Amino acid sequence: MKAFVDRDTCIGCGACEMTCPEVFSMDDEGKSVPVKEDISENLLESAQDAKDDCPVSAITIN
Numbered sequence: 134m135k136a137f138v139d140r141d142t143c144i145g146c147g148a149c150e151m152t153c154p155e156v157f158s159m160d161d162e163g164k165s166v167p168v169k170e171d172i173s174e175n176l177l178e179s180a181q182d183a184k185d186d187c188p189v190s191a192i193t194i195n
């Protein structure tokens with residue numbers, strides 16, 4: 134499974150980094166970027182939580 138962030142949609146709230154810092158990190162422009170190519174099994178649940186909690190639905194996991 135991989136995580137993607139739509140940078141045009143991301144509003145830079147930082148929630149995903151708070152929920153799952155192993156997968157999401159804020160970059161210099163204040164947007165979220167996935168820091169991992171592949172999401173390991175043990176991180177999938179928190180990555181999904183981050184996706185579900187994104188206020189603008191900018192995160193895709195597939």
Ligand code: SF4
Pocket residue numbers: 138142143144145146147148149150164165183186187188189190191192
């Ligand atoms: S939760 Fe959504 S809007 Fe907030 S930083 Fe992450 S991707 Fe961007």
